[in-house]
Amino acid sequence: MNSADGTPAPAILSANRISKSFGEIPVLFSIDFDIKPGEVHAIIGENGAGKSTLIKILSGIEQPTSGTITYDGQTVTLPPDGKAEGMGIVLIHQELNLAEHLTASESIFLGREIKRFGFLDIGEMRKRAAALMDTLHVRVDPDDRISTLSVADKQMVEIAKAISRDARVLIMDEPTAVLSVGETQTLFEQIRRLTARGVAVIFISHKLDEIMELADRVTVLRDGQLIATVGTEALTPDSIAQMMVGRELSNLYPPKHEPDVDAPVVLGVRNLSAKGVRDISFDLKRGEILGFAGLIGSGRTAVAEAIVGLSHRTGGDIALDGKPVNFTQVAQSVDAGLAYMTKDRKGKGLLLNMGLRPNLTLLTLDKHIKAGFLDGSSEDRALERAVRRFDIRARDASVAVGRLSGGNQQKLMLGKTMESEPDIIIMDEPTRGIDVGTKQQIYHIIAALAAEGKSIILISSEMQEVIGLSHRVVVMREGRLTGVLEGAEITEAEIMRYAAGIKSGNDERISA
Amino acid sequence: MSVSAPDIPAKPKRGFRLDLKTVGPLLALALLVLLGISLNENFLSYNNLTNVLARSSFIGIIAIGATFVITAGGLDLSVGSMAAVIAGVMIMVMNWLIPTMGIGWGVVIAGMATGILLGGVAGVFNGTMITRGRIEAFIVTLGTMGIFRSLVTFLADGGTLSLNFQVADVYRPVYYAGLLGVPWPIIVFALVAIGGEVVMRYTAFGRYCAAIGSNEQVARYSSINVDNVRLLTYILQGVLVGVAVLLYVPRLGSASSTTGVLWELEAIAGVIIGGTTLKGGYGRIWGTVVGVVILGLIGNILNLQSLISPYLNGAFQGVIIILAVLLQRGRKNA
Amino acid sequence: MSVSAPDIPAKPKRGFRLDLKTVGPLLALALLVLLGISLNENFLSYNNLTNVLARSSFIGIIAIGATFVITAGGLDLSVGSMAAVIAGVMIMVMNWLIPTMGIGWGVVIAGMATGILLGGVAGVFNGTMITRGRIEAFIVTLGTMGIFRSLVTFLADGGTLSLNFQVADVYRPVYYAGLLGVPWPIIVFALVAIGGEVVMRYTAFGRYCAAIGSNEQVARYSSINVDNVRLLTYILQGVLVGVAVLLYVPRLGSASSTTGVLWELEAIAGVIIGGTTLKGGYGRIWGTVVGVVILGLIGNILNLQSLISPYLNGAFQGVIIILAVLLQRGRKNA
Amino acid sequence: QDKVTIGVSVPAADHGWTGGVNYFAQQAIDRLSTTYPDVEFVFASAPDAPKQIADIEDMVSTRGIDALVILPGDPDAMTSAIKQVKDAGKFVTVVDRQLSINGVEDLYVAGDNPGLGANAAAYIKEQLPDGGNIVILRGLPIPIDQQRFDGFMSGIEGSNIKVLDDEFANWNRDDGFKVMQDFLTRFPDIKAVWTQDDDISLGAMEAIKQAGREKEMFIVGGAGMQQILNAVANGDALTPVDVSYSPAMIATAIELTTSHLVGGVHVNGRFILESTLITKDNAAEFLDPNSPF
């Protein structure tokens, strides 16, 4: 899958001295970039570095402020609104971009329906959609409505949609952020199949091992500047990280402090059943980081949502500090010191049309009330704190959150959850879409919280993250808890064994 | 390593909900029919049923247009006034053509063509203001509602525009006669409904309406020409108002400032009772037909008995509308 | 690398848009005032201005409630009928209390309390059906619109409910008198507007309304009790309808089935002209006040001139409404 | 004797006068039902022409009426539907408003709309022999309003009475109040107000009182609402007269139709209820303490 058989192939799409400003705010400075047929060219950089903006320009969604685009050797002005698709440039947006009311098959063919005698050929589209799902190993029925799909499945539908179009250049903005290892591998297979046919692929990811595995060349952006474009073979994960962040990244994961074996159990869950999960039991101790691993759709989110009262609990008991609790409203769990941070930042986490401040304080507005009225300056102080603590980069606090870069949205959401100063925090995919530098910060924050005596449930599909941070790891499969791992058992292979159902048991560990 | 997602067992809850959602309006319809039968033996008579369906055809045809508009995330409050002004101008044109064309089908057909044309023009106007002017549909059509209403009042000089009697006699069968005993309004309503269902489900246009109503941005990024599709929904709405008026004029033979008052509300109610969501993204033509027929039957049933004081008709109507939708509850809340 | 948000100078593009959005309704208001001045020298007279403002106060107070409902993603079509039934029951209660309480402020205050209470109860009913029954707000309030309207017709026996003359004399100053020459309705309207603005901008409730209207899921995940907040908006709406009726009854001392017809449309129009988005998520109380005053002035100006045929009043109104919103264009399309 | 069914169809009670029509129709039905146990009445009120047509269609096809008493909201639109009832062999009584084809109805019980305008015009002319400024508050833009208006305008023709402006007040107190307020702002000199309807009068009265100009002008309304009649009887200077146009005409029509069908009293043709000027002297004749109108 190398770019060519030695002969330097001409670029199919290139950006020449592209600059971009939103209003007066410069976001990209004179970027040169190109992609050749059959090549995977990765773009990496910190959150807000301008990656998404660059590829939006390369697909016509945004127009550059200056500079030119060359496609097929000709200088072109790409048509807006995804019409560049007609020219063979297909984009998977960073944020999920599906209409919730439509079905999977309708979404995949939206804008280029298959017709017969002027009417939609629904059967044919359904058949092709099903075939696409099959090649991607996704269990999504073509007639399923998008609104009923999990985030990961939605992403797979997006991928199916993109690869179904006759792309000459396929651009993917963090397609793997919500995918687990298995799905990521499936995606890579498809990408290799496409590049073998000469499709050019631009790939954005914060997961450096993926970059190393997939990319032929890597372009690094920082603060809107082009830092370098290099062949992957000349790189190591460490050197990439250094180029991105501009400094040495020593330890991604902070040292694990030894958990206190005698620490009291702060959260006890017994035989919990709810929509999508059955018979879940586990304990969480003070100062512990409890990882939740499992395949996408294994029910980890469902467990969390049932605990905090977001979904209806059909059975089982939950105890907080030994006292039974029954949350039916999120507010109750927040008041009890238990907070949940959703993985769906766009649909459930943030009000995209509002500014940073109202978003940050929405969960904890009570804290900013003085004599019955909102205290704006107290909110401002909270925002200042959060911006500093989580390194949120917004050019202006009044900008709508929807305009922030994906990673910065994630950081804001983290700040929002932490505003409630919870004793127990359930974090669902906390580092989704976050650059390595910030990831490291967040890992240190998580570890520090645990050290302070807070307890953390860490739901993550990034195996390394779970392994690197957790004191114990719960593994789930098909809505059931299949194992609890501790100490040296916490390895990738062992987790996979439980997650895939090859191994299960050791219930005695549950209340270890 | 590459393990696919687990098999999630059948989702009974969702299936159940979907059923209620589908069956809801039909159930309400069935209950109303039972109520009607119990109240009066003539309820199921051929005459009564054709009467009710023929009457519902105006609102029904308009409501089918409204289903497209609403599915695409829009709203048209002007349809009632639009109907009035179209009826008025149609009548004026027909009366005016008599000296040149004489009494006969020629005049009537010219009038019909005028009606459809005017509907299209009104739709273009609404749609253009909304899509190119970027003004909220509510405001544009509230504005044109007033404008159209004023126009017909002005044209009728505060009174009534009446169709020449001889022409009216020629035209009358379009409402009162039919094919094989089925009155024309019912036939036209059925054809428009079938056509609407086909367009909504089996054409790209119908699909684009849902996509736009669901998420305009997504539609735009899928290289759908959002403005054009939306404009088309308003034009379609206008043309269908024109078609409804073609059937209305032979029934009443006149138009005045009170023609079509509150039709917009009735049409929208029919659409929503039928299961289409007011916020857009999901539309169901057959549901609209059921919704409109429910509304028609409520009026009919109120006439079948003397138990409820006529002062309370509105209350009965209100209760049935709420109940009809309550039967599909479990839907996402508005 | 931990740099906090840098200070960036104002962005002219966005700033300009925001300006238009803010200034739009004010500009329309200013143009209308200029038009009024040019048409009639008495337009700016103290009497005329207080007349117009006092007349607008009912719709204004109701529209402030509607701003909350709409901001939270809801809709209330029943306010006009609700006003009628509240006025009717208030009058009946006052008339009924005369034998026991005698003529005097006691009766009036009991009537007022009834009005507010009834508004609250009606709001609880609407809100509960919508939030617990999970029925679309459009349908619930369309239903209660019919129910309330029927109820007042029934209570008035198709006619008019009139307040006892002596009590009416006691009550009259509540509309016609005032403080320092400013009529009470204007004072109450102003107080409700200021209160509304404060609640919308400086309380958690206002923030929650916007959050729910913007994205209900996010609100729920942010521990907001969505159902309760939404219910509260309908109760607030009901109570404010009650307050509006308190000012309405002393004006003419009567209520009938025509009371409050189409107030819902006028209130919603005022809200939207003021810049609140019909789909929820963004509300502006002061904008609503401007919107309602614009609507009030249109009627006033039409009565102050003879150039426009009264038949075309509606057209003038429609054009102004569209223009008023066109002045804020650049907003995202509906 | 066989059972007889009589259908009664009227417009919805959407303003004071139609409210009165509904009330008097109900009253007559209740009274006649007790008198004639064999007569069944089917009563319906409709907000618009299509609904009213639907009502009479339903009466024919499901309730088997023998006779129809109808006050058509919009007579032009109703004509062909009423003709169908007639063609089906039913006895048809039309009330108040003339159909657009002659000879459809068996019995016509009519109010006199042009007369209402003419009576008011005559009175105003008499009170203002040297002429003067007046304003007109009209109803809704529908034919009855036009007939009244035309009757009035031809009544003042040739006099020095000057109509400053006319606006629609929609047969509604609130709108009467608003329009009158603005007319008072606009015109410093008004000698008389013609509202052609007592609901509008009541709104206008309040506006005039508020402006403190009740000494300058008088109001002539119409329809004979009790509240106004009481004022007339008491010699109120602001409403010195009224012009009758009683909604009770519907009761007369129902009674006549019933006695035709049951009592064998043969009635036919036209039955015009004149519009008369009600003054302090004859007001007592028109007062009815039980009437809600």
Ligand SMILES: Nc1ncnc2c1ncn2[C@@H]1O[C@H](COP(=O)(O)OP(=O)(O)OP(=O)(O)O)[C@@H](O)[C@H]1O
């Ligand atoms: N429409 C817009 N208006 C204003 N600013 C914008 C807009 N879109 C992006 N920006 C700004 O441009 C900068 C670059 O954003 P971009 O989304 O390209 O970053 P990114 O490299 O993709 O980051 P991430 O890794 O977090 O996705 C950010 O500061 C962002 O706030």
Ligand SMILES: Nc1ncnc2c1ncn2[C@@H]1O[C@H](COP(=O)(O)OP(=O)(O)OP(=O)(O)O)[C@@H](O)[C@H]1O
């Ligand atoms: N029939 C259904 N309709 C809608 N949602 C369903 C249905 N069945 C199960 N679910 C949802 O599917 C989810 C199970 O997958 P979930 O997303 O919780 O897995 P997860 O392992 O936590 O995901 P992730 O790995 O992405 O965090 C639950 O939220 C459950 O409510």
Ligand SMILES: [Mg+2]
């Ligand atoms: Mg990005």
Ligand SMILES: [Mg+2]
């Ligand atoms: Mg005028």
